[in-house]
Amino acid sequence: MSSDVCVIPGCGAEAVRHLAVVEARRAFEQVPDQGRSAALCKIHYKEWKKATKKDRKLDRMGGSFSSGAKQGGPGRGGPPI
Numbered sequence: 001m002s003s004d005v006c007v008i009p010g011c012g013a014e015a016v017r018h019l020a021v022v023e024a025r026r027a028f029e030q031v032p033d034q035g036r037s038a039a040l041c042k043i044h045y046k047e048w049k050k051a052t053k054k055d056r057k058l059d060r061m062g063g064s065f066s067s068g069a070k071q072g073g074p075g076r077g078g079p080p081i
């Protein structure tokens, strides 16, 4: 084995990261349960990071994208002395 390829079936891209199979399977069930490490390509590693991130922040959909929705900050008191 000279170069590793991503273990995700159908991907076949060059692997940039190696994870424990157990870890990889947390995000990708399709990772074959063989060997000790699972190679992931750049894209799938990114996805894995995303999937396993303990980020529970609720992203509010939308936002103040409409024009004129800028909120004015609190007025700064007077001119600098």
Ligand SMILES: [Zn+2]
Residues within 6 Å of the ligand: 006, 007, 008, 011, 012, 013, 040, 041, 042, 043, 044
């Ligand atoms: Zn991949």
